[in-house]
Amino acid sequence: MHRIRTTVVRLRPIAAPQTAKSQSQARLATVGGALRTFQPMRSYTASVSAEPFLNGTSSNYVEEMYYAWLENPRSVHKSWDIFFRNANAGAPPGAAYQSPPRLGGAALGLANAQAMVGVQPNVEKLVEDHLAVQSLVRAYQVRGHHIAKLDPLDISVVDFDEAPVMVGLKKVEFYGLDESDLDKVFRLPTTTFIGGSESTLPLREIIQRLEMAYCQSIGVEFMFINDLEQCQWIRQKFERPGIMQFTLEEKRTLLARMVRSTRFEEFLQRKWSSEKRFGLEGCESLIPALKTIIDKSSMNGVESIIMGMPHRGRLNVLANVIRKELDQIFCQFDSKLEAADEGSGDVKYHLGMWHRRINRVTDRNITLSLMANPSHLEAVDPVVQGKTKAEQFYCGDTEGNRVMSILLHGDAAFAGQGVVYETFHLSDLPSYTTHGTIHVVVNNQIGFTTDPRVARSSSYPTDVAKVVNAPIFHVNADDPEAVMYVCNVAAEWRATFHKDVVVDLVCYRRNGHNEMDEPMFTQPLMYKQIKKQKGVLQKYAEKLIAEGAVTRQEYEEEIAKYDKICEEAHARSKDEKILHIKHWLDSPWPGFFNMDGQPKSMTSPSTGLTEEELGHIGHIASSVPVEDFTIHGGLSRILKSRAAMVGQRVCDWALGEYMAFGSLLKEGTHIRLSGQDVERGTFSHRHHVLHDQNVDKRICIPMNHIAPNQAPYTVCNSSLSEYGVLGFELGFAMASPNALVLWEAQFGDFHNTAQCIIDQFICPGQAKWVRQNGIVLLLPHGMEGMGPEHSSARPERFLQMCNEDPDAYPKFSAEEFAVRQLYDCNWIIVNCSTPANYFHVLRRQILQPFRKPLIVFTPKSLLRHPDAKSNFDDMLTGTHFQRLIPDSGPVCEKPDGVKRIVFCTGKVYYELTRERKNRGMDNTVAIARIEQLSPFPFDQVKVETDRYPNADLVWCQEEHKNQGYYDYVKPRLRTTVDRTRPVWYAGRGPAAAPATGNKAAHLVELQRFLDTAFNLDAFTGQS
């Protein structure tokens, strides 16, 4: 009974002599205004024997019932209702209880009780008042951030007119309370921690503490999170009295970090006033913010942090967070710096960095990498996540305790770029989670020249994070201590819940978008305000000097010390004559290259396998390697037909892929295949994950049962995203050269929603950032009468971006031709026509001594085409990938009699051979398949053109003339024959769409170009 008495008594307003106002004032005097250090006010006890039916254990139950009664008096039994009313009305111990009326007797007891309740007319009001206080507390928790002082400029553009905040001393009427209630004491609900060790507080104090917690420099958005424990965790982090206390040392460190951040930009401005650097002025507290996150995470055991960020403040982060040598940064401003011959390079504010060092605060090793990124805002987000996932994977960090990511964003980009949303949606998927990312937004309330009021529809730029229930900590960046506090909480949140969290640094941009830009053209009022704005360092230094935390002299010495460091580094930077982009590598691959950064050899071993290996992998591919596992009947048939193929020593496409994956896994190469529905395969041909038909979620991945010490195989259906997921896989592939990482598009044309990753990272990555990458793109492609969509993976675009010169025949020796070409190219593009060739090219991707992206146009109908099968003989040791597959039919016997060579690639080969056979032209027309489009196999094409000296040259493709391969192949064929013979075209005419939507039209077009290909007079008279 003790607890219930206490509870009930606490709810009673305190009588006049005990008013909380007087008590609170007394306490205020003793603690010098520190509102958060109240002592418990009082404690009531009541004799347990007075209520003999209640004891310690039942009091929990009673307490629960009491809360239920508070919410709704009818939710409890009438007798309890009376009891609580009486207790609340001040009945002395023992008198609140009325025994239930006797059966059949007059309801005397009840009548008495009602009479008693009747003389306490304020009970209802009392209950309502308590509910009102609960609502008020909740209002602060939900909407306190609306009135927090977040904006250093005080021009806040966040418009909450639609949702006015009914909080504050003046708004209590909204909750049915009035002025006179302010000094009444209320019991605090369990959903708040403002009381500290107190469980009751006067309303005035409640409001003051809520204002302190939610309406100062920090605005917390978290009440949308669907997890009570997480909400409670956040409440106690921000509500507990006395939370924002910092030691002297912490304050001094913070000041020193602010000095570095501020003086770095000032130094650059002094030395290179007309150079673009996308300075951090107006958000200098970003540097201590990041350092706080890193310190705290290091303290929690994190050893490696991978960061992605845009242009704003990047040089400052490189200098003061990653700790790139200052002279290396400064020399970048020297326009006379000669580029080393390692690539075409990138501007200084896009380059990445990798650095391992001792964290000074924790004295532990920490590796920091800042990923190189293109101008395309937010594109690097999924790449960072993929690399983080890979690092976690390779070090067995299954919970993200050792490796984590930090992503920085601009306010406009965070709200505007869809890839942000795609990346958030990867955050909790088993094969993609990095176990929590800390997002930091440099919210300078502007995007180039655009005002947020026309740049986004959400109140905050951070609203996108709500989709994954990430808490959002808005903070006034002019209050460095508040910034430091939220960053600590963010790091703790990540370490505790392994979920994403956002820190929104509300700041301003002191200059234009870059240092050359005039912001007054477009934001005159904002910039008038900014001009009046005192710098944050100055403000913070004055505060600390006033507090006595530092002396003015110490502050000035700190500045002088850092300025000297900059000057000395600047002097050293003048000695740098050559710009080595290699020094800016964000993902080194130790041991993969030799000491000079070159491949260890320039040969690649045979990609074939022994008969035994093929048989063994074939067996795994056609069986269920676990006991008591029921697979679908249709799948049993598929596995049986695979077993039959293995028996006959042939492979279809799926089996060829199996052979490549299985053998690489056995040899110790990790394989990761990701994309939409890749586990089964869009075309139901792959079946790498078997599902037990009787047990939910019971799966079997036979590929992981190949050999005892094999590398693990990861195959994962992705979210329905291309941009995010391809970026992620690219990042995964960056972490190590010893993994085959493949992304498959559902249909090849969908890759265009990931175009940015292809154009900005995959195609030019090595040239810009001297970073190799062996990612594989599998792009289903082929004109099969399925309409304009799903038909074309757009080979023309990939081919157009190859770095090869179409007009120059490469000058490599015959032995080295293939490998040198590969080494020089920016990516490899293949369109295999046989499973064996697909098998070889996948294996070559890993066995070759360097890494290049590989684009594979993969088939659809060929997956089941009876002729598109390969014999084991084509996959045995000693065999290899065929860049060109020559005609091996009757034409070989009398090559002089051949009138035409039709060059082609991919599936059209099967249509051409069928047509040739139907026309009886097997002796007169040769068909050669170019399997590797880029680098172009000039040498092997030349062998074919020389072999048939009397043949005219035709390029045949099923794609439209302005699409496909024609524009790419034609000049290369011409170069091969030294322009001695024309190159004719057989294919569909030019078109806007990739294919017709009409099946009949599709077939007519097909027949028409086949007619052209085999009409030996088709080009007569043309030039």
Ligand SMILES: Cc1ncc(C[n+]2csc(CCOP(=O)(O)OP(=O)(O)O)c2C)c(N)n1
């Ligand atoms: C995808 C993309 N679109 C457009 C741009 C051009 N651009 C560069 S910076 C910028 C404004 C960015 O604003 P914000 O994200 O708020 O960052 P801030 O420059 O204010 O720090 C724009 C539009 C770009 N870099 N990337």
Ligand SMILES: [Mg+2]
């Ligand atoms: Mg901005």
